Amino acid sequence: xxxxxxxxxxxxxxxxxxxxxxxxxxxxxxxxxxxxxxxxxxxxxxxxxxxxxxxxxxxxxxxxxxxxxxxxxxxxxxxxxxxxxxxxxxxxxxxxxxxxxxxxxxxxxxxxxxxxxxxxxxxxxxxxxxxxxxxxxxxxxxxxxxxxxxxxxxxxxxxxxxxxxxxxxxxxxxxxxxxxxxxxxxxxxxxxxxxxxxxxxxxxxxxxxxxxxxxxxxx
Amino acid sequence: xxxxxxxxxxxxxxxxxxxxxxxxxxxxxxxxxxxxxxxxxxxxxxxxxxxxxxxxxxxxxxxxxxxxxxxxxxxxxxxxxxxxxxxxxxxxxxxxxxxxxxxxxxxxxxxxxxxxxxxxxxxxxxxxxxxxxxxxxxxxxxxxxxxxxxxxxxxxxxxxxxxxxxxxxxxxxxxxxxxxxxxxxxxxxxxxxxxxxxxxxxxxxxxxxxxxxxxxxxxxxxxxxxxxxxxxxxxxxxxxxxxxxxxxxxxxxxxxxxxxxxxxxxxxxxxxxxxxxxxxxxxxxxxxxxxxxxxxxxxxxxxxxxxxxxxxxxxxxxxxxx
Numbered sequence: 001x002x003x004x005x006x007x008x009x010x011x012x013x014x015x016x017x018x019x020x021x022x023x024x025x026x027x028x029x030x031x032x033x034x035x036x037x038x039x040x041x042x043x044x045x046x047x048x049x050x051x052x053x054x055x056x057x058x059x060x061x062x063x064x065x066x067x068x069x070x071x072x073x074x075x076x077x078x079x080x081x082x083x084x085x086x087x088x089x090x091x092x093x094x095x096x097x098x099x100x101x102x103x104x105x106x107x108x109x110x111x112x113x114x115x116x117x118x119x120x121x122x123x124x125x126x127x128x129x130x131x132x133x134x135x136x137x138x139x140x141x142x143x144x145x146x147x148x149x150x151x152x153x154x155x156x157x158x159x160x161x162x163x164x165x166x167x168x169x170x171x172x173x174x175x176x177x178x179x180x181x182x183x184x185x186x187x188x189x190x191x192x193x194x195x196x197x198x199x200x201x202x203x204x205x206x207x208x209x210x211x212x213x214x215x216x217x218x219x
Numbered sequence: 220x221x222x223x224x225x226x227x228x229x230x231x232x233x234x235x236x237x238x239x240x241x242x243x244x245x246x247x248x249x250x251x252x253x254x255x256x257x258x259x260x261x262x263x264x265x266x267x268x269x270x271x272x273x274x275x276x277x278x279x280x281x282x283x284x285x286x287x288x289x290x291x292x293x294x295x296x297x298x299x300x301x302x303x304x305x306x307x308x309x310x311x312x313x314x315x316x317x318x319x320x321x322x323x324x325x326x327x328x329x330x331x332x333x334x335x336x337x338x339x340x341x342x343x344x345x346x347x348x349x350x351x352x353x354x355x356x357x358x359x360x361x362x363x364x365x366x367x368x369x370x371x372x373x374x375x376x377x378x379x380x381x382x383x384x385x386x387x388x389x390x391x392x393x394x395x396x397x398x399x400x401x402x403x404x405x406x407x408x409x410x411x412x413x414x415x416x417x418x419x420x421x422x423x424x425x426x427x428x429x430x431x432x433x434x435x436x437x438x439x440x441x442x443x444x445x446x447x448x449x450x451x452x453x454x455x456x457x458x459x460x461x462x463x464x465x466x467x468x469x470x471x472x473x474x475x476x477x478x479x480x481x482x483x484x485x486x487x488x489x490x491x492x493x494x495x496x497x498x499x500x501x502x503x504x505x506x507x508x509x510x511x512x513x514x515x516x517x518x519x520x521x522x523x524x525x526x527x528x529x530x531x532x533x534x535x536x537x538x539x540x541x
Contacts, residue, residue, distance in 0.1 A: 120305075122303055131293040
């Protein structure tokens with residue numbers, strides 16, 4: 001406790017902010033890449049997709065649902081051995097990126113899937129009528145047309161990851177949410193609680209604003 | 220030439236094409252008309268391989284359309300540009316990139332000088348010089364269809380397939396789009412195949428037409444032959460000419476004028492030479508491409524019937540008692 005009392009609130013919060021940004025950035029980064037793959041497979045194999053395969057679609061869909069229905073706090077604990085394999089340790093800011101990413105993959109996969117499947121059937125038909133291959137339709141029609149919608153999904157993802165990263169404090173992840181709980185709530189330091197809350201509110205607002213601007217620009 | 224022989228197609232238990240046979244000649248404007256659900260769009264989709272068919276054959280210049288050989292089908296699709304009722308443009312691409320899209324599917328550079336010239340020429344052909352970098356949402360329906368037409372022509376096809384291409388447009392814009400299709404047919408020699416439920420479309424530009432009803436070809440020929448004096452009740456129903464309010468006394472005779480006949484004053488001549496009175500109950504004049512065709516129902520006294528009929532025969536006017 002000696003360290004805490006000699007460290008100023010500003011530096012504590014700045015450190016925490018850095019940890020939050022670090023966790024959110026990397027878990028967003030990995031989950032977007034890893035979530036895109038099942039999203040594409042789901043889109044292609046869906047009953048109205050370019051290459052409908054009922055078995056693949058339903059199995060993958062089931063897996064996605066299973067992972068989505070896990071409470072994050074449980075996932076965090078279950079994944080400890082896996083996290084240790086991936087990053088070498090199970091505690092700390094870097095380690096918490098693993099459960100954050102794993103929980104975000106099915107979430108963003110569903111969002112990407114619905115973004116992709118919203119693509120106008122007529123446009124896909126037109127592309128087919130010009131002799132486009134499935135891969136060309138996927139990249140030049142589905143993905144191209146869905147980018148603004150997918151971007152909206154990423155904004156949603158970032159905002160919910162900010163929330164989840166607060167829980168990651170429980171495995172020593174640190175971050176703003178962790179400070180708010182440990183200092184603000186458990187030690188009755190209202191100024192910490194208020195500051196952390198304001199930072200999170202501003203953070204979410206800024207992300208949403210940037211997202212909206214980009215959506216407008218892209219579409 | 221497109222040769223369709225005895226094509227059948229079912230969706231689950233519903234047979235939508237019941238043995239269709241048609242031949243579409245090069246460089247003509249061919250209409251496929253019928254009620255909704257007659258199978259005309261399905262037929263068009265079978266022609267360019269968007270849909271498979273169960274039996275029969277569709278040949279494009281001697282090559283059979285078949286989903287089995289993907290590469291051959293792709294090459295056939297390159298020969299057939301297609302436009303749609305909903306325009307089907309990519310919302311995020313501007314006019315230029317929308318038109319260039321099929322080129323990308325064929326691995327061609329869209330920014331090369333030749334491609335640029337090609338695309339800009341097409342933009343000029345469809346009259347959108349001032350909209351090169353506009354996005355579809357900034358365009359009106361007619362303009363969107365013009366973009367779609369340019370896109371359909373970018374791979375230099377031999378055929379242009381139009382699937383209800385004017386159904387979402389108002390009458391004035393429809394006329395403009397049809398004139399554009401006519402210009403494309405005339406100047407580029409492209410065969411235009413038009414699927415529609417709009418009589419106006421067939422009348423304005425189709426040289427030959429097939430009337431589809433319940434998955435079969437009910438009649439085929441020149442539009443004026445099919446529709447000025449329709450023989451089949453299905454066509455009459457389609458034209459909504461059945462329930463005209465005609466007098467119940469005397470005899471109602473329908474006269475049909477086509478080409479030259481429509482300019483001669485037959486009716487007044489008849490009144491004078493037969494020295495008899497009759498009333499005009501119903502009349503209609505129609506333009507088929509550049510020619511005027513008309514139809515007229517007159518009511519004559521029972522006693523005058525034979526004289527009127529022989530007069531009309533002398534004048535070579537087609538007629539029938541209704």
